[in-house]
Amino acid sequence: MSNYQDILRHYWGYDDFRELQEDIIQSVCDGRDTLALMPTGGGKSLTFQIPSMAMNGICLVVTPLVALMKDQVENLKARDIRAAAIYSGMTRQEIILTLDNCHYGDFKFLYVSPERLSTELFRERIVNMEVNLIAVDEAHCISQWGYDFRPSYLNIAEIRELLPGVPVLALTATATPAVVEDIQKRLHFKEPNVFKKSFERTNLAYVVRQTEDKEKELLHILDRTPGSAIVYVSSRKATKELAVFLRKNGLSADYFHAGLTNESKDDKQKAWKSDACRIIVATNAFGMGIDKADVRVVVHMDLPESIEAYFQEAGRAGRDGKKSYAVLLFHKSDTTRLKKHLSDSFPSKDSIRNVYESLAFYYQLAAGTGAGAMFAFNLTDFCTKFKFNYLHAFNSLKILEQAGYLELTDEMDHPSRVYFLVRRDDLYQQKLGDKLSEDVLQVLLRSYTGLFADFMPIQEELLAKRLGTTADQVYQRLLGLSKIGIIHYIPRKKSPYIIFTVDREDTERVAITKEVYEDRQDRMEKRIRAILAYSTEQRICRSRQLLEYFGQKDVRNCGHCDVCLSKNELGIKQFEFEQIEQAVLDKLKEGPVLHDELIDAVSLKLSDRRDQKQDHQKKSVIDDNSKIIKVIRYLCDQNKIGYDTENHHFFA
Secondary structure, eight states: OOOHHHHIIIIIOOSSOOTTHHHHHHHHHTTOOEEEEOOTTSOTTHHHHHHHHHSSSEEEEEOSOHHHHHHHHHHHHHTTOOEEEEOTTOOHHHHHHHHHHHHHSOOSEEEEOGGGGGOHHHHHHHTTSOEEEEEESSGGGGOTTSTTOOGGGGHHHHHHHHSTTOOEEEEESOOOHHHHHHHHHHTTOSSOOEEEOOOOOTTEEEEEEEOSOHHHHHHHHHHHSOSEEEEEOSSHHHHHHHHHHHHHTTOOEEEEOTTSOHHHHHHHHHHHHTTSSOEEEEOTTSOTTOOOTTEEEEEESSOOSOHHHHHHHHTTSOTTSSOEEEEEEEOTHHHHHHHHHHHHTSOOHHHHHHHHHHHHHHTTOOTTOOTTOEEEOOHHHHHHHHTOOHHHHHHHHHHHHHTTSEEEOOOEEEOEEEEEOSOHHHHTTOOOSOHHHHHHHHHHHHHOSOTTTSOEEEOHHHHHHHHTSOHHHHHHHHHHHHHTTSEEEEOOEEEOEEEESSOOOOGGGOOOOTTTTHHHHHHHHHHHHHHHHHHHOOSSOHHHHHHHHTTOOSOOOOSSSHHHHSBOTTSOBHHHHHHHHHHHHHHHTTOOEEHHHHHHHHHHHHHHHHHHSOGGGGGGOOOOHHHHHHHHHHHHHTTSSEEETTTTEEEO
16 A cells, blocks of 8 residues: 555545645655654654555654653554554563564564664664664754754664665754754755744734733633643642642643653543543643644743743644634743753752762762663662752753763653563463462463563553452562563563663763853753743734744734734734834835825735735734824834925825
8 A cells, every 4th residue: 555645544544634744755755864844733743654654664763752652652553553662661671572573573663762772782683674764753852952952862873874775754843943954964864855834823822921920810811711721830749739729719620740650641631632621730741642632722830941842832732723822921030940940950060970970889880881781760769878959960960961971761650561481382281389370371361462472561450350369469470470481570660760871981081071061051041041032022923933933934923912912002902003014114115105195005905914814813904094094103203204294295
């Protein structure tokens, strides 16, 4: 099945592609390196899934988002498409089995976290696979100019050398012009090739509210804006506190953050997506891969750290094209908080080296050893043992990651997994001498499929319920079966991981370079200044500010943000004033014009512009000539235009 539209209809049930999707797919299938800039919710995944399905071989998908990786693998499997994933926290045996399955099992997609690309095991196996495409999600992470640079992304260029002739598709929702250029350079594009969808969202009204009482303002917004909502906060603790506050005020609300169990996350997402819960209060961990089109409002209680992060999160509102709102609540204390965040993010270089040395002691790593070693990591325990400030230690580890000494993964909830080491026929010849162990094996086989081919996630509680026993007894029997070699059992574990990417270095030789420290500090400061400028600017259209930040040219005012709808000293809405002013100046560029002729020309031009607008923007029409007269008088008073009293005409 090679026709792209047939594949789209057969596996995904859609009749037509969205804007740019088919062009990107054709570019990839023509073997061209391709960079696609598509806003949140623009359908990026299909641009690599469809072409890979149309070609022989397997698509290698690089993404840092383990939760999204798992979701996409499950979604593909549900569509009867074979997919697998490799990420930090998997055992060596699990990784080997997954790679073997991808090599011999006619798999179409292999999702990989970027740090896995550098391992010898992965590189040995990938060269023997028939890879048809390398898809790089969150491609801005490869650029040091980007807001979320990850050194492990640089491994992708080395993988390209192992797979000559395989095209790459880089995908991102947010990238400035400098980042667009850098992505193509670092991924070794044969030639520039960018598909860029306009970032403009004509149905989305951006609003900044300066307020002394954010909770009170939030209640007002939610009362005035019916429908599904996301409220973003900056800490896990705040998610629960604010959700409780909203429920006390009679609103249907729940909370979400990365520290919840997978089961809890799934339950909360399902309730919100089905509208059983109206409002989800969340950290920025919420939203990736969440396909809910009818979110009517996204509210940020705290200032994000960058325009990029804000634009991506705000863009989760109104994906169905209907009128929606992205509201940022601002208090003067937000400026202080962000500036403190900047200083906290860059501990002294000596302090960073001290954290590195303590980490080596924590895991008993001698100098010159440890490359490739992976450890479950408890930051609270580490800080307690070595008397570090939690935030100080975390940011030190992130800088060590940027410097290439280690990888610190996000917290991941790994379910228990089981893989049968003996063949099914041999299983019945085993003499266990323990009825409960035999019963556990039987209920395992009845409850789960694929146990002889791959590690499969299981739930001890479910097995215990079906056996009429306790989860601990099931756990003990599974451990016993693993010890005697019948199964390989990996108990559930929830933890971040530390991966030493190079051998442990002598502390005094740990290099924190200008590129890693001072240059990143400078870029973060610029991003913070940009989001503060956006939050405090009262004269320039919000949409225009955002689009110009991302390098979009010839941007018009949106007509429905808080700036455009605010009234100036003439009592005219700002966007109306600017429309009239521009029309007057354009007309006078042609030469002197009489009073009535100027008014008629401006009125006609604005009427033509109205006809080009969509229905929800028709309110921008200037029907009242008195507004035109007010603006003309104002421009004369400000000496922006002149009036010849003798000949009774205006001139530029």
